[in-house]
Amino acid sequence: MSRAGADVVVRVNQPLELCVRDFEAAISPAIKALLLPKVDSASHVRLLAELAERIEVAKGLPVGHNRFSILVETAEAFSRVDEIAKAHPCILAIGLGAEDFALSTSSVPEADILLYPKQRVAIAAHAAGILAMGIIGSVANFNNEAGIREAVSRSRRFGFSGSACIHLKVVPLLNEGFSPTDEEVGAAERVIAGFQEAKAQGRASITVDGKMIDCPIVERAERLLNLARRTRSLAAEAS
Structure with a gap:
């Protein structure tokens, strides 16, 4: 549930049979957006948008009530990032999943290696008129406060608007770092x-x-x- 006025975003599972169940459970007046991992194409987004619309209608919600924040996480999907970012009006934001992308490209999820793919996704986001989400690096080491602060500051300069995280202790660092001083x-x-x-x-x-x-x-x-x-x-x- 929402706390302190924050919007609630639900991350769904990627396998289609689980995603359908997650959509049916999550889409509601209390949920503002769905975080879609491992999006692989524009048609993938449009399929899930159609599913969301059908559920919204069935539940008496306005079509488009639940927006999408999407993650590109494979080399194959990365090659289609421009069309993915523009796939549907319900898309609110797009980001690159650092750990899975590094696995897909047999690389290491470090800032210098992720600089090009992260920036490329940010440019695609701005071209599509949506938010660029993420930091240039990985949020896996959530205990490295100084490193996270530096990564957030750098990412904001590259055009990113915010980021997801895996631990609550990172939230204040993100809020501070992505806000104007x-x-x-x-x-x-x-x-x-x-x-x-x-x-x-x-x-x-x-x-x-x-x-x-x-x-x-x-x-x-x-x-x-x-x-x-x-x-x-x-x-x-x-x-």
């Missing part, structure tokens, strides 16, 4: 204020904190402030 908020506010002043004077670029500022940087600042407002609102609801 006070320093970032202050810098973004200065950028927007300076740009608005320049625009009123008929100029399209300015210098703020010793850096040239133009439209893409202003839009990035606006996005950061929107994220900061949302995260602070959620934190207030949870307190």
